[in-house]
Amino acid sequence: MLLPLIASRRRIAAVSLAFLFPLVGAATAHEGATGVVAQRMDVMKQMGQHMKALGAMVTGKTVFDQETAQHLAETMHQHCEHVMHMFPPGSDGHHSEATPAVWTNREEFDARMRRFDAAVEELMAAAASGDKAQLGTEFKAVGQECSGCHDTFRQKK
Numbered sequence: 001m002l003l004p005l006i007a008s009r010r011r012i013a014a015v016s017l018a019f020l021f022p023l024v025g026a027a028t029a030h031e032g033a034t035g036v037v038a039q040r041m042d043v044m045k046q047m048g049q050h051m052k053a054l055g056a057m058v059t060g061k062t063v064f065d066q067e068t069a070q071h072l073a074e075t076m077h078q079h080c081e082h083v084m085h086m087f088p089p090g091s092d093g094h095h096s097e098a099t100p101a102v103w104t105n106r107e108e109f110d111a112r113m114r115r116f117d118a119a120v121e122e123l124m125a126a127a128a129s130g131d132k133a134q135l136g137t138e139f140k141a142v143g144q145e146c147s148g149c150h151d152t153f154r155q156k157k
């Protein structure tokens, strides 16, 4: 269920709404996962969709539209600020695919979240500037933060 390229204003509104109600339907986000585990999976998944849409734009697979890029980056930032509070103590297990390190190596996890947040802020700034090359650079940097964290803190499939 990947978002198609978000080009029209109406679809942008849908994306913003998806942010306002990110938790609706979250209980069914993943087999067996419920509560905050399902919620963070859902938010992560949405960030994945936004990265995909942005990636398509910066690589020229889809038409570059600054307004859409800006909405995607802003929504990602909101998601990021949300998701960093969605790993409370005791929320391992429960079908979570997080590694125990999230809770045993909390300092590094939190530091990674802050770096991720900073990278997404750069992404927003690049989107706001309308500089497509800069957006491409920041997009890559954000992608590295995603996979850098997953390397340690998300179970390998």
Ligand code: HEC
Pocket (backbone or CB within 6 Å): 029, 030, 037, 040, 041, 042, 044, 045, 047, 048, 049, 051, 095, 096, 097, 098, 099, 102, 109, 112, 113, 116, 142, 143, 145, 146, 147, 149, 150, 153, 154, 155
């Ligand atoms: C600081 C750590 C961290 C960062 C940064 C991070 N993630 Fe994650 N991500 C996780 C963890 C931990 C999980 C596993 C959560 C769980 O199952 O409880 C996860 C899970 C996921 C999932 C699977 C969701 C599901 O349905 O199970 C996707 C997709 C994902 N992340 C995408 C992203 C994308 C895209 C980015 C960057 C834009 C990102 N993540 C940034 C830690 C991170």
